[in-house]
Amino acid sequence: MKSLGLFAILLLFAGSAMAKEATAQIKVSGMTCGACAVSVKRGLEKTKGVKSADVSAEKGLATVIYDDSQVNERQLRDAIEKTGFRAEPVKENR
Numbered sequence: 758m759k760s761l762g763l764f765a766i767l768l769l770f771a772g773s774a775m776a777k778e779a780t781a782q783i784k785v786s787g788m789t790c791g792a793c794a795v796s797v798k799r800g801l802e803k804t805k806g807v808k809s810a811d812v813s814a815e816k817g818l819a820t821v822i823y824d825d826s827q828v829n830e831r832q833l834r835d836a837i838e839k840t841g842f843r844a845e846p847v848k849e850n851r
């Protein structure tokens with residue numbers, strides 16, 4: 758029974774290793790209202806490898822969940838800049 762529990766834990770770890778999910782926080786300046794945040798969010802979400810994006814105009818912050826085998830933080834910032842706003846990296850909290 759003890760070994761069965763250990764096996765289940767190993768499976769869990771294997772699953773999360775395959776998902777390769779990473780979270781990035783990116784500072785976005787120039788957003789003035791909710792519609793700005795929505796366009797940044799859309800720009801991020803259509804980027805390959807992005808799972809979801811949460812953008813706050815008030816905080817000037819985008820929180821992006823992405824697959825780091827498909828896209829990196831720099832490309833996420835490029836995607837934001839393409840929507841017409843300035844993106845800068847924030848200290849990562851991993």
Ligand SMILES: [Cu+2]
Pocket residue numbers: 788789790791792793794
């Ligand atoms: Cu706006």
